[in-house]
Amino acid sequence: MVLCLVALLVFAVLSIWSAKYRVLAKEAFGCVAKMVTFKPCDVRLETKIKAKVASKLMIVPALARFFYKYFKALSWAFTIAFFASLAYSAYSIYNLLVFGTCTPGEPCAITGFAGLCILVIEQYAAYAIIAVMIIAVAYFLLKKQKKEK
Amino acid sequence: MNIEKIRADFPVLQKKVDGKQFSYFDSACTTLKPRQVLDAMNAYYTEYTGCAGRSVHKFARRTEEEFAKARSKAAKFINAPPSEIIWTKNTTEAINLVAHGLKFNPGDRIITTNLEHSSGLLPWQAVAEKGAVLDFVLCSKEGEFNPEDFKKKLGRKTRLVSAIHSSNVTATTSPLKEIAKIAHDAGALVLADCAQSVPHFPIDVKSLGIDFLAFSGHKMLGPTGIGCLYGREDLLKKLNPMLLGGETIKDATLQAHVLEDLPDRLEAGIQNYAGAIGLGAAVDYLSGIGMQDIEDYEKNISKALVEGLLAIPQVSLLGPKDFKKRGSLASFSVKGMEPHDIALMLNDRNFFLRSGMHCAYPIHKFLGLPKGSVRASLYLYNSADEVKLFIENLSQIIKTFS
Ligand SMILES: Cc1ncc(COP(=O)(O)O)c(C=O)c1O
Numbered sequence: 001m002v003l004c005l006v007a008l009l010v011f012a013v014l015s016i017w018s019a020k021y022r023v024l025a026k027e028a029f030g031c032v033a034k035m036v037t038f039k040p041c042d043v044r045l046e047t048k049i050k051a052k053v054a055s056k057l058m059i060v061p062a063l064a065r066f067f068y069k070y071f072k073a074l075s076w077a078f079t080i081a082f083f084a085s086l087a088y089s090a091y092s093i094y095n096l097l098v099f100g101t102c103t104p105g106e107p108c109a110i111t112g113f114a115g116l117c118i119l120v121i122e123q124y125a126a127y128a129i130i131a132v133m134i135i136a137v138a139y140f141l142l143k144k145q146k147k148e149k
Numbered sequence: 150m151n152i153e154k155i156r157a158d159f160p161v162l163q164k165k166v167d168g169k170q171f172s173y174f175d176s177a178c179t180t181l182k183p184r185q186v187l188d189a190m191n192a193y194y195t196e197y198t199g200c201a202g203r204s205v206h207k208f209a210r211r212t213e214e215e216f217a218k219a220r221s222k223a224a225k226f227i228n229a230p231p232s233e234i235i236w237t238k239n240t241t242e243a244i245n246l247v248a249h250g251l252k253f254n255p256g257d258r259i260i261t262t263n264l265e266h267s268s269g270l271l272p273w274q275a276v277a278e279k280g281a282v283l284d285f286v287l288c289s290k291e292g293e294f295n296p297e298d299f300k301k302k303l304g305r306k307t308r309l310v311s312a313i314h315s316s317n318v319t320a321t322t323s324p325l326k327e328i329a330k331i332a333h334d335a336g337a338l339v340l341a342d343c344a345q346s347v348p349h350f351p352i353d354v355k356s357l358g359i360d361f362l363a364f365s366g367h368k369m370l371g372p373t374g375i376g377c378l379y380g381r382e383d384l385l386k387k388l389n390p391m392l393l394g395g396e397t398i399k400d401a402t403l404q405a406h407v408l409e410d411l412p413d414r415l416e417a418g419i420q421n422y423a424g425a426i427g428l429g430a431a432v433d434y435l436s437g438i439g440m441q442d443i444e445d446y447e448k449n450i451s452k453a454l455v456e457g458l459l460a461i462p463q464v465s466l467l468g469p470k471d472f473k474k475r476g477s478l479a480s481f482s483v484k485g486m487e488p489h490d491i492a493l494m495l496n497d498r499n500f501f502l503r504s505g506m507h508c509a510y511p512i513h514k515f516l517g518l519p520k521g522s523v524r525a526s527l528y529l530y531n532s533a534d535e536v537k538l539f540i541e542n543l544s545q546i547i548k549t550f551s
Contacts (some may be wrong), residue, residue, distance in 0.1 A: 044489070051493030054550065061549045068490075068550050 004031035004045060006082050046075070150438060150446045152532050158183040158434075159530055171499040172535040177317050177345060177478050177526030178503050179367045182431075186370055189430035190423040200419055202396060216422050219429030220412075223377050226432045227343075227362065228353040233385065235378040235415045236425055240344040241268040243363035243378035244311070246415065247340055248272035250388030251309065255280030258307040260299065260337070263515050264288045264323075265313050267508040269342040273311060281308075290516065291469045292319025296327040303335040310337050315345040318509045318522070319468035320451075320475040322346065329358040338384065344368055348435075348528075349476055350444040354379055366424065371431035375424030378415075385411050392417035443529050447477035450527050450536055454479050457540030463551040464543075467522055478526035480507070485551045488523045494546050500539050502526075 011025035024045075031045045050071045057064035067074065092102040156162050159181050165171070173181055193215065199208035201216045217231070224231040237243040249272075253259070259273050259281055277283040286298045299310065310332040315322045329339045340361040346352060347362075348369035354362055361384070366375040380388070390397055390408070394417040398406040408414045435443065455472040458464050458481055467480040483491055492504035506513050506521040513521050525539065 047487070047489045048493055051490045052497065054490070055494045055497040058545075058549055064549055 004028050006079050007045060007049065008032050009082075150442050150529070152446075152530070155438070156530050156532075158185065160184055160187070162530060166499055169499050171501060172531070172539060174500060174502045174525040174527060174531065174535075174539065176348075176528035176531075177368070177507075177524065179373065180348070180370050180528055181530060182372065182427075183370055183434055185434050186372065186427045186430045190372060190427040193423045193426050201422060202413070212422055215426050215429075216420065219425040222429040222432040223425075224379075226352075226436065227347065227364075227379060228355050229379050230382075232411060233379055233382050235380065235385065235412050236420055237363075237376045237378050238374055238421075239365040239367070239376035240266075240342060240363040241376075243361075243376055244268055244340065244342060245272045246378055246388065246391050247361050247363075247380070248276050249391045250415075251338075252387075252389065253279070253281040253308060256306060257281045258304060259283050259309050259311065260286060260302050260307055260332075261311045262286050262288060262294070262313060262323075263511045264292060264294075264316050264319065264321075265311075265509070265511070266317055266342065266344070267510070268344075269311060269313055270511070282306075286312075287515070288319070288321075288512075292316050292321040292467070292512070293469065293474075294323050294328070296324050296331055299328050299331050303331060303337060305336075307332070307335055307337040309340060311340040312342070313345075314341045314343045315349065315476050316468070316509075316512075317345050317478070317507055317526075318480050318512050318524070320478045320480070321468055322476060325357050325359065333358065345476065345478075349447060351440040360384055366428035366431060369428075369431055370434055371428035372424045375421050375428050377428075382411065385415065388415060390415055390417065394418050438529065446529060447527060448472070450531055450533055451475060451477045451479070453533055453536045454525060454527065454540075457536065458543075461540075461544055461547055463547050467516060467518075477528065478524055480522040480524040482518055482522050483547055483551055486547070488521050490550075491523045491543075491546065495539075495542065498542050500542060 008025065008028035008031075011021045011028050014021035015025040027045050050068070054064050054068045054071075057067050096102050161181050162173075193212070197208045197211040197215075199206065199210075199212035201209065201213040203209065220234050220236070221231045224234045235243070235246070237246060253276055257280075259276060261270060261273055261283065263285055273281075273283055284302055286294065286302055288294050294312075303310070310328060312323050312325065312328055314325055325339075325341055332339045338360040339358075340363070341357070341359045343352060343362050343364045345368070347364040352362075360381050362377075362379040364377055365371075366377075367373040393406075396413050396419075397409055397415075397417045399409050400407045452472040455466065455470070455475065458466050458479055459470060463484045463486075465482050465484070467482070468475055482488065488504035492502050495502055502523055502525050504521065504523045507524055513519065527536070
């Protein structure tokens with residue numbers, strides 16, 4: 001259910017360029033509309049995303065299985081991270097416009113260019129994500145090796 | 150049966166989807182259409198568009214002829230006279246027509262089963278809301294009926310037994326002939342939902358001994374929006390029309406009207422001529438191949454399907470394990486996976502199946518499957534190679550996720 005929100009935003013942006021995404025954005029909008037009006041949510045979009053991604057991940061079966069099994073938890077984590085980073089970015093832009101720096105009180109490396117500035121602000125978050133990904137890949141590789149033995 | 154020749158008749162089978170071959174395993178929902186059906190419908194629109202039974206010009210007369218021919222073909226297909234065939238939109242409308250048209254008194258009993266499609270259940274629930282009593286015969290866990298169970302349910306006040314002929318979930322076929330005999334002995338009428346049987350094996354209403362029979366054109370290579378209700382003439386005459394309007398009356402004043410004879414009185418308004426003509430062409434196509442040959446061929450590919458599914462340990466097959474007791478579809482559930490997920494993953498690999506409740510909620514609940522099942526349904530254009538490839542792909546998916 002929560003993934004609808006992310007899907008709506010992502011597909012809405014992508015649909016500016018491609019008609020294919022317009023269809024998905026419309027579907028995501030329908031799902032969000034149902035969610036906010038407390039009607040039973042149409043689970044199809046999430047089911048579709050889950051099945052599609054799981055299918056694509058089948059080249060690494062363990063990863064596909066992990067994704068399929070923990071899809072709900074992963075989608076919540078993804079949604080929270082998405083909105084947290086969105087809020088954080090908005091906060092940075094606000095600071096940049098009002099104070100001329102993304103992090104008031106600290107010197108900002110490049111204050112003149114919003115996009116780069118946000119990158120600087122988010123670099124700690126980016127490090128964290130990369131670290132988690134490395135751990136996950138290492139975990140699956142180790143598990144695979146163990147199985148082959 | 151020459152499968153390559155048959156496949157060549159279906160324009161959609163000459164196409165690729167996303168640049169790849171596809172396998173259509175959803176014929177229990179609706180079938181693909183051969184060129185012959187599309188051509189017959191197109192001819193009505195491009196060569197002689199008209200209204201049957203109203204105007205006197207050449208196009209109207211040709212429409213009337215073709216429309217009448219289509220009725221005769223549909224009638225012959227189930228060994229009924231044309232006068233006992235009523236055009237409907239589909240099976241659903243045919244059953245509703247009987248449910249609406251028969252007069253039930255408070256306390257009259259209607260017997261149906263837990264294997265019914267919503268189309269064969271909800272119309273009777275509506276009748277029950279007006280005072281009739283609805284009772285059910287339950288099938289076994291494999292979807293089979295014991296005719297004795299019908300006997301136990303039938304009583305003096307039973308007016309009608311409505312039963313599914315071939316199940317769209319368990320692939321079983323009900324012992325309709327025995328059920329009809331038991332019902333008639335008790336003075337009740339019998340309606341059979343033959344949406345999944347008429348397309349797959351020879352049906353003879355006279356030998357089955359039933360009073361009403363419903364089927365849809367789109368499940369037997371015909372177009373959507375056309376179906377048939379067969380009814381014994383004396384019973385059809387007693388049906389109260391569900392719709393009134395053009396063609397249903399002989400005469401009208403401002404206050405009243407005199408109903409037309411059969412079949413017109415039950416076919417209100419301009420009819421789906423192209424649909425009926427298309428269904429007539431579908432009947433020609435199936436009869437040209439031979440229904441017995443179609444049944445035999447389907448048994449063969451179903452055997453491969455059932456055996457393939459049974460060989461996957463995580464799969465639970467709905468219905469009997471013996472392919473001889475089954476029709477050409479197989480519904481199944483997979484341990485640890487949801488039906489929609491499986492269908493979507495197969496869709497990614499261009500295998501088109503149906504997942505969910507298949508409009509048959511009670512039987513899925515009865516079998517302990519609140520999320521439904523996945524269903525692969527085959528027809529005369531499916532090949533043994535497709536089935537083999539499907540089993541391979543399904544096994545791979547299940548091995549990864551289940
Ligand atoms: C057994 C059975 N009965 C009735 C129907 C309803 O058919 P239609 O939607 O064409 O009216 C179906 C359709 O799937 C069916 O399988």
